[in-house]
Amino acid sequence: xxxxxxxxxxxxxxxxxxxxxxxxxxxxxxxxxxxxxxxxxxxxxxxxxxxxxxxxxxxxxxxxxxxxxxxxxxxxxxxxxxxxxxxxxxxxxxxxxxxxxxxxxxxxxxxxxxxxxxxxxxxxxxxxxxxxxxxxxxxxxxxxxxxxxxxxxxxxxxxxxxxxxxxxxxxxxxxxxxxxxxxxxxxxxxxxxxxxxxxxxxxxxxxxx
Amino acid sequence: xxxxxxxxxxxxxxxxxxxxxxxxxxxxxxxxxxxxxxxxxxxxxxxxxxxxxxxxxxxxxxxxxxxxxxxxxxxxxxxxxxxxxxxxxxxxxxxxxxxxxxxxxxx
Numbered sequence: 001x002x003x004x005x006x007x008x009x010x011x012x013x014x015x016x017x018x019x020x021x022x023x024x025x026x027x028x029x030x031x032x033x034x035x036x037x038x039x040x041x042x043x044x045x046x047x048x049x050x051x052x053x054x055x056x057x058x059x060x061x062x063x064x065x066x067x068x069x070x071x072x073x074x075x076x077x078x079x080x081x082x083x084x085x086x087x088x089x090x091x092x093x094x095x096x097x098x099x100x101x102x103x104x105x106x107x108x109x110x111x112x113x114x115x116x117x118x119x120x121x122x123x124x125x126x127x128x129x130x131x132x133x134x135x136x137x138x139x140x141x142x143x144x145x146x147x148x149x150x151x152x153x154x155x156x157x158x159x160x161x162x163x164x165x166x167x168x169x170x171x172x173x174x175x176x177x178x179x180x181x182x183x184x185x186x187x188x189x190x191x192x193x194x195x196x197x198x199x200x201x202x203x204x205x206x207x208x209x
Numbered sequence: 210x211x212x213x214x215x216x217x218x219x220x221x222x223x224x225x226x227x228x229x230x231x232x233x234x235x236x237x238x239x240x241x242x243x244x245x246x247x248x249x250x251x252x253x254x255x256x257x258x259x260x261x262x263x264x265x266x267x268x269x270x271x272x273x274x275x276x277x278x279x280x281x282x283x284x285x286x287x288x289x290x291x292x293x294x295x296x297x298x299x300x301x302x303x304x305x306x307x308x309x310x311x312x313x314x315x316x
Binding site: 024025026027028029032095096098099102106172173175 | 285286287288289290292293296297300
């Protein structure tokens with residue numbers, strides 16, 4: 001192609017919105033694998049620094065701080081569990097064969113909102129809730145203040161955003177729309193959550209703690 | 210170096226603006242060089258039944274040598290997004306009933 005080949009110009013405002021709602025129109029493949037992997041690691045480290053960890057595809061908990069390598073393995077298991085199941089689903093339902101690198105890469109990038117969850121977990125209200133939750137087993141009832149409510153709502157919103165991105169990533173990578181996309185994504189998400197929990201629990205059993 | 214941006218300003222309608230039918234055709238052609246007019250019933254070529262954006266996509270696809278990676282660079286979109294556009298276009302061409310007969314051999 002010539003150096004001055006025609007380029008399609010996109011409107012800046014709509015492009016910005018699309019980056020938030022469906023960035024996978026612009027990024028997929030190996031670049032998304034690289035960026036997504038960095039996001040996963042950074043998210044895990046930030047959460048670990050506040051004694052939090054992502055112990056499932058959709059889960060996040062605070063508590064006793066385990067080793068960093070375990071927290072990193074957890075996010076990788078979460079990423080791989082969902083990506084692998086979505087890839088197999090895509091092979092069955094997509095019209096054209098999806099590329100594995102697109103599914104794995106976009107699913108990694110889709111976990112970017114979990115960075116918000118990790119940051120919120122460092123906040124004093126969340127740390128306080130974690131301490132209160134530990135005392136709950138000793139019969140002490142937890143008290144949820146306004147700060148705690150705000151943090152929980154924030155975590156819920158980031159989680160919803162993450163699931164929306166995971167769905168968009170799946171639709172873009174497999175060219176699926178509407179009912180077919182939703183009816184395959186939801187069961188796969190649930191299965192991936194179960195699979196990630198099973199794998200993480202087994203990993204915890206077979207390691208030092 | 211100046212970068213040229215193609216902006217399509219006029220296009221032949223491929224749907225009737227009154228009833229949305231895609232059976233719209235051409236009844237009159239005129240040559241501006243000699244002012245000759247030709248009247249009749251002319252069916253739009255298959256590619257003309259696509260929107261201007263879809264025709265542009267096909268033109269770029271051919272210019273890119275059928276490379277979806279090149280198309281992704283032109284459109285500044287991801288590879289799967291461009292592939293999805295191509296898949297949707299293939300489906301639309303199939304639904305339009307555009308003939309898939311083999312090209313005639315030259316004798």
